[in-house]
Amino acid sequence: MTKPWSATNFARQVIDYYHAFGRKHLPWQNTQDPYRIWLSEIMLQQTQVTTVIPYFERFVESFPTVLDLAHATDDQVMQHWSGLGYYSRARNLHKAAKIIETEFGGDFPQDPEVIETLPGIGRSTAGAIASFAFDQPTAILDGNVKRVLARCYAIEGWPGNGKVLKALWERAEANTPTQETAAYNQAMMDLGAVVCTRTKPNCPDCPLSKHCLAYHNNSIEQYPGKKPKKARPSKAVYWLISINETSDQTQVLLHKRPPSGIWGGLWALPEVEQQDISPDKISQLDPFVHKFSHYDLQVQPLLLSSKADKALVEKKSHPSIMEPAQADWFSQNQLSEIGLPTPVSKLLSKLLGDS
Structure with missing residues (x-):
C-alpha cells in the first residue's frame, strides 16, 4: 500500500516543483511589499487569478501604498472594487489600512498573530503575508492547499467541518518547511490551481502523485469532501x-x-x-x-x-x-x-x- 512521504521529502518535492514550474511573474510577485502581497491575497479569495490581475493593477495604481488606501474615501475604494464581488473584502481592507496607519504608524505588522487581528484577515492569509513578505516559516491553508492535502493524505470530509479543518491544519503545519517557506507556499497554491484542480486533475505531472493516496486508490473525486447540500434559497x-x-x-x-x-x-x-x-x-x-x-x-x-x-x-x-x-x-x-x-x-x- 502506498504511504505518504515524510514531511521533509514532501516539502522538498514541492519546492523543487516551484523552482522548475512555479508561477513567478504575476504582478504581485517578485516583491516583499506586504501591502501588495496582502492586497493580492484578499483579492484572490474566491476569485480567479485572471479576474484579479486587472483589478489589482488598477488598485495599486490609484492606491500605491497602505497609507494611500487609508486616506481614500469609501466611494473611491468601492468604485475600484466594483464588479469583483464579495464587497466585505474591500470594506475590511479599507478598515485595516486605517488601523495600520493609526496603530502601527503606517508599518505593516510582521507577527502573524497580530496580522490575523486585522479586519478580513484569517489564519491562512496571515500566514501567506508573513511568509511572502517577512520570510517567516508560517503555514497556509487556502482552498487550493486544502485540496492538495486532502487528496495526498486521503483526509475525508468537508473542509468546512471543524474536525476536518483541524486535520488539514495539522498536516499543513507539519509539512511546512523552515527554509524556503515562501517558495513552498507558492508552489502549494500553484499545484492546487493548475495541477491538482477540482475536476480533471493532471496527476501524471504532479510531483506528489507517487505517494498520493487518493491517486493510488483511484478516489480523487472523493476529496475533498463536498459541502452538504441544502435547498438553494x-x-x-x-x-x-x-x-x-x-x-x-x-x-x-x-x-x-x-x-x-x-x-x-x-x-x-x-x-x-x-x-x-x-x-x-x-x-x-x-x-x-x-x-x-x-x-x-x-x-x-x-x-x-x-x-x-x-x-x-x-x-x-x-x-x-x-x-x-x-x-x-x-x-x-x-x-x-x-x-x-x-x-x-x-x-x-x-x-x-x-x-
Missing part, C-alpha cells in the same frame, strides 16, 4: 429606476446601501414594494436573476414614468423605500466614478446607453 426584489431628464444630461437616482450586508457601501437602485406605487406611474422592464454564491436574487426592475412624483423616492421616510444611508442623483458620466453592483451597472448601461 431565492429572494425576490423590485428595483425602482427614477430618471431625470434635463436639457444637458440624464440623471438617475441611487441610494447608498448600508456599510454591512449585501453590496455594503455601494450605490444601488432603491428596493421597493410594488404595491406602494400606482401602476400607472411605473412600467415593468424585463426581470432577471442574479446569482450569488449562496442564493439567487430575482430582480424585477420598475421604471418610474415621467409623470410620477419623483420626490417620493428621495424621501427616506417613505415606506416603499428601504431606509438608505444616503440618496443622490447621478449623471451618466458620474456612474463610472462610483461603486455600483455589477447587475445595477449592467441594467443602467442597457437602459441609458454607455456614457
Whole structure:
C-alpha cells in the first residue's frame, strides 16, 4: 500500500516543483511589499487569478501604498472594487489600512498573530503575508492547499467541518518547511490551481502523485469532501429606476446601501414594494436573476414614468423605500466614478446607453 512521504521529502518535492514550474511573474510577485502581497491575497479569495490581475493593477495604481488606501474615501475604494464581488473584502481592507496607519504608524505588522487581528484577515492569509513578505516559516491553508492535502493524505470530509479543518491544519503545519517557506507556499497554491484542480486533475505531472493516496486508490473525486447540500434559497426584489431628464444630461437616482450586508457601501437602485406605487406611474422592464454564491436574487426592475412624483423616492421616510444611508442623483458620466453592483451597472448601461 502506498504511504505518504515524510514531511521533509514532501516539502522538498514541492519546492523543487516551484523552482522548475512555479508561477513567478504575476504582478504581485517578485516583491516583499506586504501591502501588495496582502492586497493580492484578499483579492484572490474566491476569485480567479485572471479576474484579479486587472483589478489589482488598477488598485495599486490609484492606491500605491497602505497609507494611500487609508486616506481614500469609501466611494473611491468601492468604485475600484466594483464588479469583483464579495464587497466585505474591500470594506475590511479599507478598515485595516486605517488601523495600520493609526496603530502601527503606517508599518505593516510582521507577527502573524497580530496580522490575523486585522479586519478580513484569517489564519491562512496571515500566514501567506508573513511568509511572502517577512520570510517567516508560517503555514497556509487556502482552498487550493486544502485540496492538495486532502487528496495526498486521503483526509475525508468537508473542509468546512471543524474536525476536518483541524486535520488539514495539522498536516499543513507539519509539512511546512523552515527554509524556503515562501517558495513552498507558492508552489502549494500553484499545484492546487493548475495541477491538482477540482475536476480533471493532471496527476501524471504532479510531483506528489507517487505517494498520493487518493491517486493510488483511484478516489480523487472523493476529496475533498463536498459541502452538504441544502435547498438553494431565492429572494425576490423590485428595483425602482427614477430618471431625470434635463436639457444637458440624464440623471438617475441611487441610494447608498448600508456599510454591512449585501453590496455594503455601494450605490444601488432603491428596493421597493410594488404595491406602494400606482401602476400607472411605473412600467415593468424585463426581470432577471442574479446569482450569488449562496442564493439567487430575482430582480424585477420598475421604471418610474415621467409623470410620477419623483420626490417620493428621495424621501427616506417613505415606506416603499428601504431606509438608505444616503440618496443622490447621478449623471451618466458620474456612474463610472462610483461603486455600483455589477447587475445595477449592467441594467443602467442597457437602459441609458454607455456614457
